[in-house]
Amino acid sequence: MARNFLFYDLETFGLDSRSDRIAQVAMVRTDMKLRVIEDPKVLMCRIAPDYLPSPSACMVTGITPQQTLKEGIGEFDFIRTIDEEFRRPDTIVTGFNNIAFDDEFIRNTLYRNLMDPYEREWMNGCSRWDILDLVRAVHDFRPDGIRFLHRKENGSPSFKLVHLTEDNEIPQEGAHDALVDVYATINVAKLVMDRQPQLFEFYLNNRSKSRINAMLDTLSMRPVMYTCQSFTSERGASRPICPITFDKSRSSSVVCFDLTQDARTILDPDDYHGIVRVTTNRCPYIAPITILTNVSQVQQRLGIDMDLMQRNLEFLRTHRQEVVAALDGKLSADRPDDPNADPDLRIYMDGFYSDSDRMNMKLVNSYPPARKLKHNWHFDSHKIDKLLFRQVARNWPEVLDENERIMWRSYCATRLLQPFNRNPDYNTYMKEIDELMNSMGVGARDKLTLVALREYGQKLYDEVMH
Numbered sequence: 001m002a003r004n005f006l007f008y009d010l011e012t013f014g015l016d017s018r019s020d021r022i023a024q025v026a027m028v029r030t031d032m033k034l035r036v037i038e039d040p041k042v043l044m045c046r047i048a049p050d051y052l053p054s055p056s057a058c059m060v061t062g063i064t065p066q067q068t069l070k071e072g073i074g075e076f077d078f079i080r081t082i083d084e085e086f087r088r089p090d091t092i093v094t095g096f097n098n099i100a101f102d103d104e105f106i107r108n109t110l111y112r113n114l115m116d117p118y119e120r121e122w123m124n125g126c127s128r129w130d131i132l133d134l135v136r137a138v139h140d141f142r143p144d145g146i147r148f149l150h151r152k153e154n155g156s157p158s159f160k161l162v163h164l165t166e167d168n169e170i171p172q173e174g175a176h177d178a179l180v181d182v183y184a185t186i187n188v189a190k191l192v193m194d195r196q197p198q199l200f201e202f203y204l205n206n207r208s209k210s211r212i213n214a215m216l217d218t219l220s221m222r223p224v225m226y227t228c229q230s231f232t233s234e235r236g237a238s239r240p241i242c243p244i245t246f247d248k249s250r251s252s253s254v255v256c257f258d259l260t261q262d263a264r265t266i267l268d269p270d271d272y273h274g275i276v277r278v279t280t281n282r283c284p285y286i287a288p289i290t291i292l293t294n295v296s297q298v299q300q301r302l303g304i305d306m307d308l309m310q311r312n313l314e315f316l317r318t319h320r321q322e323v324v325a326a327l328d329g330k331l332s333a334d335r336p337d338d339p340n341a342d343p344d345l346r347i348y349m350d351g352f353y354s355d356s357d358r359m360n361m362k363l364v365n366s367y368p369p370a371r372k373l374k375h376n377w378h379f380d381s382h383k384i385d386k387l388l389f390r391q392v393a394r395n396w397p398e399v400l401d402e403n404e405r406i407m408w409r410s411y412c413a414t415r416l417l418q419p420f421n422r423n424p425d426y427n428t429y430m431k432e433i434d435e436l437m438n439s440m441g442v443g444a445r446d447k448l449t450l451v452a453l454r455e456y457g458q459k460l461y462d463e464v465m466h
Contacts, residue, residue, distance in 0.1 A: 013053030145195030
């Protein structure tokens with residue numbers, strides 16, 4: 001199969017990829033010229049009773065739990081269908097802010113369902129990409145032909161999809177509808193491909209981890225330009241950085257220094273200003289420093305002090321050993337993960353599964369639901385037993401025996417009163433709904449959503465608490 005893009009977007013019931021759940025996905029496949037080559041796929045995921053959604057998130061999307069119960073499929077079939085689309089040979093999975101947001105939901109949902117969270121990102125010639133950093137780079141380096149009119153309150157340019165489409169007269173009726181947002185993303189990508197084709201191709205061709213590692217040369221400490229959300233100011237989202245060392249505690253992470261800051265502070269054990277981690281497997285936008293040194297308009301646009309950049313670079317190179325030692329000390333002082341975190345939240349905490357566990361999980365997922373909990377499995381990782389029970393209970397509660405049903409209802413009751421992370425407990429959920437219902441700024445459409453949420457919350461409470 002020829003190389004192709006799969007554009008996708010999620011609507012979720014909250015913002016935390018570890019503890020919140022996906023409500024809907026839309027996927028559209030295009031060729032490399034961004035021409036649609038297949039009918040779109042839109043799926044809804046049936047909500048499970050061990051979780052309450054964020055009322056605010058439901059007001060944004062208009063999706064209610066009742067809608068997913070009526071139109072959705074179980075989380076296992078939902079994520080397996082998505083994974084099959086992502087794994088089709090030579091697929092470049094992309095979206096708008098998908099790497100920081102949507103992809104994390106995909107990884108966590110795969111993980112919860114005992115599927116490999118990462119294989120689809122590299123197997124069969126597949127890879128991933130993100131249009132958001134492409135747009136940021138266009139603004140900073142090659143803005144001709146593309147308008148950026150919206151600004152945030154602090155004066156920074158807005159890179160929201162809805163603002164980009166409005167500024168450039170791209171139709172987008174129904175923002176926060178997954179399929180509408182997918183088509184809007186494709187049209188923004190077309191705009192960049194048409195107006196700035198060289199920049200489009202540069203970022204596309206340099207999205208891989210190996211290409212990024214080659215540009216982040218910690219031996220020569222050669223500076224590069226880095227474009228990211230955390231650098232965003234009224235001037236843009238790109239700054240010169242100097243790669244220094246690999247982060248021993250985080251896979252695929254290179255520790256760099258922001259050359260617009262004072263490099264001398266790096267030797268202060270209590271000063272973390274200027275330290276930048278670049279995650280090389282997340283398609284960061286890295287460009288050669290020549291884009292800054294050879295193009296005076298870019299210097300002026302970004303307001304880079306070239307003399308300060310050079311002084312910082314000379315300091316870091318001259319004091320290399322001290323700098324690396326100082327960074328090692330600061331990185332080792334980072335707060336460790338919570339050793340008592342629930343298995344649902346531990347995707348990044350325990351390292352990779354053993355070969356035996358991976359084989360057994362594939363076998364588990366090939367079994368019919370009624371047999372999954374009956375087999376005497378042996379897993380090296382103790383958390384898999386809990387994940388397996390929850391997988392079966394969320395997706396096929398009808399196959400549970402009486403004791404298992406009691407266990408599942410008890411677990412759901414616990415999550416209703418003591419949810420993960422910042423998810424609302426039952427009382428907070430109902431209180432937030434009442435406050436929003438009484439707010440003068442809430443319209444009729446949103447109030448209908450809130451009525452449905454209140455009915456769902458009360459019904460769920462009655463089912464699991466009585």
